[in-house]
Every structure is written in structure tokens, then in C-alpha cells.
Amino acid sequence: MWSGGLYSRRSFLHAMKPQPGRTQRIQEAPIVKLISDSKSPSDVVDLGQGVPFYGPPKEAMLAATEALREESGFKYSPDCGFPALREAIARKLASENGVKADPNRNIMVTAGANQAFVNAVLSITRPGDHVLVLAPYYFNHVMAVQLAGCKPVVVDTDTNYQPIVERIGKMISKRIRAVVLVSPSNPTGAVYSKDTINEIGKLCAKNGIYLITDETYEHFVYDDVKFVSALSLDKEIEHTISLFSFSKSYGMSGYRIGYAIFPAGIYREMLRVQDTLTICAPSALQVAAEAAMRLGAAYPKQFIPRIERVRKIFIRRLTGLDFVEMPVTKGSYYFLLRLRTKKSDWNIAKRLIEKHGVITIPGAVFGTRYPSLRVAYANVDESMAEKGISRLEKGLQEIL
Numbered sequence: 001m002w003s004g005g006l007y008s009r010r011s012f013l014h015a016m017k018p019q020p021g022r023t024q025r026i027q028e029a030p031i032v033k034l035i036s037d038s039k040s041p042s043d044v045v046d047l048g049q050g051v052p053f054y055g056p057p058k059e060a061m062l063a064a065t066e067a068l069r070e071e072s073g074f075k076y077s078p079d080c081g082f083p084a085l086r087e088a089i090a091r092k093l094a095s096e097n098g099v100k101a102d103p104n105r106n107i108m109v110t111a112g113a114n115q116a117f118v119n120a121v122l123s124i125t126r127p128g129d130h131v132l133v134l135a136p137y138y139f140n141h142v143m144a145v146q147l148a149g150c151k152p153v154v155v156d157t158d159t160n161y162q163p164i165v166e167r168i169g170k171m172i173s174k175r176i177r178a179v180v181l182v183s184p185s186n187p188t189g190a191v192y193s194k195d196t197i198n199e200i201g202k203l204c205a206k207n208g209i210y211l212i213t214d215e216t217y218e219h220f221v222y223d224d225v226k227f228v229s230a231l232s233l234d235k236e237i238e239h240t241i242s243l244f245s246f247s248k249s250y251g252m253s254g255y256r257i258g259y260a261i262f263p264a265g266i267y268r269e270m271l272r273v274q275d276t277l278t279i280c281a282p283s284a285l286q287v288a289a290e291a292a293m294r295l296g297a298a299y300p301k302q303f304i305p306r307i308e309r310v311r312k313i314f315i316r317r318l319t320g321l322d323f324v325e326m327p328v329t330k331g332s333y334y335f336l337l338r339l340r341t342k343k344s345d346w347n348i349a350k351r352l353i354e355k356h357g358v359i360t361i362p363g364a365v366f367g368t369r370y371p372s373l374r375v376a377y378a379n380v381d382e383s384m385a386e387k388g389i390s391r392l393e394k395g396l397q398e399i400l
Helices: 002-016 030-037 058-067 083-097 112-124 139-147 165-171 194-207 264-277 283-295 304-318 345-356 382-399
Strands: 107-110 130-135 151-156 176-182 210-214 240-245 258-261 334-339 372-376
Touching (some): 058 283, 083 258, 107 264, 112 139, 139 151, 304 334, 304 382
Parallel strands (some): 176 210
Antiparallel strands (some): 334 372
């Protein structure tokens, strides 16, 4: 009797042990894992951080502080965001992106662009559906697709990290629900041309699937390149879902405010997901975002010259190395270095941190099929860039 009860209790306790659910195939937060697994020296130079060197506008910080004292700042906003912010977004889309969007049917404020992506995927897919992503990809997108119970279909870009439309077309099947583009790109810095985006958009429209575009880095383009929003090529917003963020352009990454623009036909689905996940984005910080929008693109553009100076240092120092191949891309603030080695880029990145005092991000987390490292250049000044690149160069010479 007693032994039978013990057996039952043991069986119960075994059954209660945590078992991986829908997170089973999702990688651990890769950057967090890399840093936590490495012993960083106190003077480490961070070429991995994907944030700009500047913070939010003073006007945004003041607006948030004032809003915290008001009922509108400490209570829920409407699920889709405050009307004033959605109207400000609509004006921005019209003036900067050439897009006419209805604040009440096409726009939703979210807790960052990552949540906007999750909202979109959950709204348009069912478990078992496929979503096409381009490699090197932004790993959070793949993680979100997997979390939704869907399968990411990975299609490689060319040697300059540009999409190959024919390759995308061949991979579209009845199970594909969306194609995902990130331009300007994280992690490569590639910016896609109007013609390329238009061709992919037409391919999506022809096959009755969505085009999801992450346009978080819209203000970070250099040289002769111009940013093109996919929305401007889908005037009626029929099959395009575009995601934007205040994290990069306005230095507000911790405020967690982004927004999605999408066809009116999926509004109810987007709202259901929003209400389930967060109800609404943080109310006081929506007020901050509205204040930031009054400054427009002039706010991020004032910082671009400094980022461009640092970018030129990276190009000058890294393009001539024998053991590195670096396509010179013209957007966001990343370069993805292809390494001439067969060694694990995760181990290389870890050793660079511990032995050489410089942080980079291994390409494996972005789905590369070759050893590579992502370096970021917006969070360091010119002096720190020179120091970090010297450490990187010396470290790669010794490791490779």
C-alpha cells in the first residue's frame, strides 16, 4: 500500500517536471547567452550593441515625466494606442514615407517593433504554416515564427546580402503565409532597392500572401542610398504589413514603443492579439513617443554625421584584411564580416571577448552558413572605434 503510494507520488512529481513546450526549438536569447557565457574584461569595447550612442529627446523625457502624474499616463490607453499618437504616426507616414494610412483602421501602437512582428505573425498564420525569411535574418523574427507554431523557410541572399527574387519565387508554396524583409537590414546593413521591394511585393500579391517589412532603421542610410518603404508601393495597404520603432531613430529602446501598419482587413485579428499579449503599449511612454514625433526626422538626422565618421573608420580598417571579407553595405549601422576560416564563429566571438576585450556577435545566430561576425558602429565614438577595431584585428590574426 505504502510502496504503491510512493510510486504514484514519484510518477506525479516526474510528470510535474518542466517540459519544453512551444519554446523547445527556439534558441536562447543569443546575445544574452554569449555575454553571460563569457568572462568580459572590465575595459571591453562593445562592437556588438545594436543601439545608437544617443538617448531620447528631452521633450520626450519631459512628456513622459508629466504623463506619469496624470490619469492618462497611469491607466490603460486604448488597445491600439492613443488616438493622438496614431494620428501623429499617420502624418509622419504621409510626409516621410508617401503613405496614406487611416489611424483607426491601419495603425496600431505596440510595445516595440518586436511585439508588432509577433502580433502580425499570430494574426495571419495558423500552426503549421510557413513564413519565408531571408538569411542572414534578424533572429527574433525566426524565434517569433517558431513560437507561433509555424516553420521559418530560410532563403539565402546573394554575396552582397541582397534578395534574389527568383530564389524567393521558387520557395513560395501553398503553406507560405508571408515573406519577411528587413531593410535597412539587421544584421547586414543592406538596403533593398525600390525595384527589388516592388518585385517581391508583386510576387506576394500574386500568390495571395503578405509582405511583412521591418523598417526600424529607416533613418539610417548613407552615401547615395535612399530608404524606400514597402508601403509606398502598396498604396491601398492591401497585402503589406510594415513595422516601425522609436528604439533606434529616437534612442528610446527601453521605452518599448513601436507601431505596425497593416491592411484594415486584419484589424480585428491584430486587436485580439494585442489585447491578449499586452493590452496596450505603456501609456506614459506613448505620450513620450508623440512628443518625439513632433521633432520629426530632424532628430535622428542630427546624429547621422557622427555615425558616418565612425562608419568610414570601419570601412577603412576592415575592408583590406586578408582573413575577412566585408561587403560595404549602406544602411542601419552594422557590417557582417565573413571570416576565411572553418572555425566556429561562436567560439571566435567568445574568445574575442575574453582574450582580446572586444564584443562582436557571431553570424550563426543570424542563420549564416559560414563563419561570420556582426559588428555595430553606432554606439561608439571615433576613438573607441579605433581601439575596438585594433583589438578585433589582432584577435582575428591570432585566432584564425
